[in-house]
Amino acid sequence: MIAHKTIRRVIQSTAAAAFLATTMLSGLAHAGPTLDKINQRGAIKVGVGTTPGFFAPDSNGQWQGFFIDFGRALSITVFGTPDKVEFTSSSPQQRLPALQSGEFDILLSGVTVTTTRAFKLGFHFGPTVFYDGQGILVRKDLGVTKAADLDGATIGAQSGTTGELNVADFFRKTGKTFTPVTIEDTGQFIDALESGRVDAITQDSSDLVGKRTQLKNPDDYVLLPERLSKEPLAPAVAGGDDRWLELVNWTVNATLQAEEWGITSANVDEFLESEDPAIQRFLGVDPSFAKDLGLDPKWAYNIIKTVGNYGEIYDRNLKPLGWERGYNSLWTDGGLLYSPPFR
Amino acid sequence: MTAASPRLLTTLRTGLFGTRANTLVTIATLLLLSQTLPPLFRWAVLDATFSGNAASCTRDGACWAFVTAKLRFILFAFYPPALQWRPSLVILLLAAILTASALPRLWGRTLLIAWPLTILACWLLMQGAFTSTPVASNQWGGLPVTLFVWAVCFAAATPIAVLLALARRSTLGGLRTFSVLYIELMRGTPMVAILYVAMLILPMALPDALSLDKMLRAIVMITLFWAAYIAEVIRAGLQAIPSGQHEAATALGLGYWRTQRLVILPQALRIVIPGMVNLAIGFLLATSLLAVIGIFDLLNAARASAADPQWLGFYNEAYLVVAVVYFVICFGASRYSRWLENKLAAGARRP
Known part of the structure; x- marks a missing residue:
């Protein structure tokens, strides 16, 4: 009798727990938008990586880098200060599921925009902030300034990667010849280049730039301007929060627009006197524009004043490593970067 | 001095050049070293x-x-430099409790109470609880995190492991099946997968209100994972106890729990100490897997320190520092294990 009662009680409580769990789970599925969580938490959770120039901790344990600065800019857009942002390093394999699970509000970890990620994984991408792609690093004494001039060169590529295939395709297209040397461990690229076993090496250009600085005489080598593959790197957010995505979009756009107008952290105060109504709207001299959008009128001003425009972010983090602007120039300078109008 | 030197020479000569094989090995080693x-x-x-x-x-x-320039970052990672005394104190506390646990004459109830208190103190210290400057766990890193996760998970896993080992040898079918299933499931899963569960699946399964800190989730999952391994080592110790011990205890009228607590476990645990130390060393090195879920343990912090554009590419130096730290701890643990074996063996020989 007692046993019966106990069993019934157990069944009842299990059913209650299961019911509770399902309601909680379904409640989670329809959880409020990302922005609600950010505001409630008082900080943006950003997933980053560790690549020199893009994101790396300095000696004091402060994150520094190209993408880090965009994270700070985003914090200014949402909270008005650059420090309400938590950067967490995550590996390429886990960062996408971590974004899905809500561990991160946004990935600023150099995610390549692809169709699969947009359709199947349900991610939304902000504007491309960096056009990466496979590059070729060559010895300067070859006297080559563009990849099409390479003829009969010995080129090292990592075995089993798309890089190996891309370089073969490229030479088939240009009709020139080359001798491939496949190298298993990318750590040996430097040795191969320095010992003269290869004339050039090919890999994602962001990796090559880092490799170049580790060569004994970096100035004896040059990264050719062509890119053999397309790797547009953009901020990624989970679907379902349109306003959050727009804040990301226009934060990036603000840094681009500022550079187009020549507004820098040094001269932004002079631009407050500008007669141009577009600049007045942009910098919040005319506050009604930003207020209509539900933004702090000074949001763009604060971003430029604190973090700087796109060119400043680029020069601060990537130029010291030997990055040329290349495709990452404004459209007005022949690059691919273009901000829609602020109006 | 005069008497010792020739003896030393003789030992060296017989040791290094005693047989033809020894001579060959010695010469090969010398050649290798000279190169x-x-x-x-x-x-x-x-x-x-x-x-x-x-x-x-x-x-x-x-x-x-x-x-x-980077030692501070490698050891403490993102912890605010101004508050560095906190993780330093955590290292000292953990070193103290580990040393205390290593001395057989301190084994007792006090230690059992001291462990949870120390762990709590370390957690509160790292967090900066009761102070005006709390530090979120995503800013923790380096050596304190490596030591903390290692010590806490091992300490918490051991009692669970004892229960699992007892359950696996229990005569209650359901209990035994559960224990076997649990242990085999955990041992059949890579630790990386367990960490992914902690990082990605747990937050989806738990409601928002119950969301645990990432570090805490990792600690819980690692504890459950390590418990399976420790349980198997302890089971080996249980099996080594002759059944006569059991029967004698039963004959004295001791119940199951008192038999285990007073007769079986003290002997069994003593036998498995070398195996446990061996596991502990392996687990310490395994904590570097925390990097895959973005926790900056010692190794990950070292790797990141060489990605700073100001100090780019000094990976050899960074890894060397970490290797030295790991070696000091592991070598210490292995010497301790030998010392303890000898000591306990001496105790066992005594009538």
Whole structure:
């Protein structure tokens, strides 16, 4: 009798727990938008990586880098200060599921925009902030300034990667010849280049730039301007929060627009006197524009004043490593970067 | 002195050149050393740069200036430099409790109470609880995190492991099946997968209100994972106890729990100490897997320190520092294990 009662009680409580769990789970599925969580938490959770120039901790344990600065800019857009942002390093394999699970509000970890990620994984991408792609690093004494001039060169590529295939395709297209040397461990690229076993090496250009600085005489080598593959790197957010995505979009756009107008952290105060109504709207001299959008009128001003425009972010983090602007120039300078109008 | 030297020489001669095989091994070793030591010495000392910045370092020699500049980051990662005394104190606390646990004469109830208290104190210290400057766990890193996760998970896993081992040898079918299933499931899963569960699946399964800190989730999952391994080691110890011990205890009228607590476990645990230390060393090195879920343990912090554009690419130096730290701890643990075995063996020999 007692046993019966106990069993019934157990069944009842299990059913209650299961019911509770399902309601909680379904409640989670329809959880409020990302922005609600950010505001409630008082900080943006950003997933980053560790690549020199893009994101790396300095000696004091402060994150520094190209993408880090965009994270700070985003914090200014949402909270008005650059420090309400938590950067967490995550590996390429886990960062996408971590974004899905809500561990991160946004990935600023150099995610390549692809169709699969947009359709199947349900991610939304902000504007491309960096056009990466496979590059070729060559010895300067070859006297080559563009990849099409390479003829009969010995080129090292990592075995089993798309890089190996891309370089073969490229030479088939240009009709020139080359001798491939496949190298298993990318750590040996430097040795191969320095010992003269290869004339050039090919890999994602962001990796090559880092490799170049580790060569004994970096100035004896040059990264050719062509890119053999397309790797547009953009901020990624989970679907379902349109306003959050727009804040990301226009934060990036603000840094681009500022550079187009020549507004820098040094001269932004002079631009407050500008007669141009577009600049007045942009910098919040005319506050009604930003207020209509539900933004702090000074949001763009604060971003430029604190973090700087796109060119400043680029020069601060990537130029010291030997990055040329290349495709990452404004459209007005022949690059691919273009901000829609602020109006 | 005069008497000792010839004896030493004799020992050396017989040890190094006693047989033909020994002579060959000695010569081969000397050749190998003569080839590797001079370049290593040149790299580590002669061509090395001891101070300055990255620009003053050459690529030919070691850049110890890098270690000077980055040691703080490697050891403490993102913890605010102004509050560094907290993680330093945590390291001291953990070292103290580990040392205390290592001394057989301190084994007792006090230690059992001291452990949870120390762990709590470490957690509160790292967090900066009761102070005006709390530090979120995503800013923790380096050696304190490695030591903390290692010590906490091992300490918490051991009692669970004892229960699992007892359950696996229990005569209650359901209990035994559960234990076997649990242990085999955990041992059949890689630790990386367990960490992914902690990182990605748990937050989806738990409601928002119950969301645990990432570090805490990782600690819980690692504890459950390690418990399976420790349970198997303890089971080996249980099996080594002759059944006569059981029967004698039963004959004395001791119940199951008192038999285990007073007769079986004290003997069994003593037997498995070398196996446990062996596991502990392996687990310490396994904590570097925390990197895959973005926790900056010692190894990950070292790797990240060489990605700073100011100090780019000094991976050899960074890894060397970490290797030294790991080696000191593991070597200490293994020497301790030998010492303890001898000591306990001496105790067992005594009538």
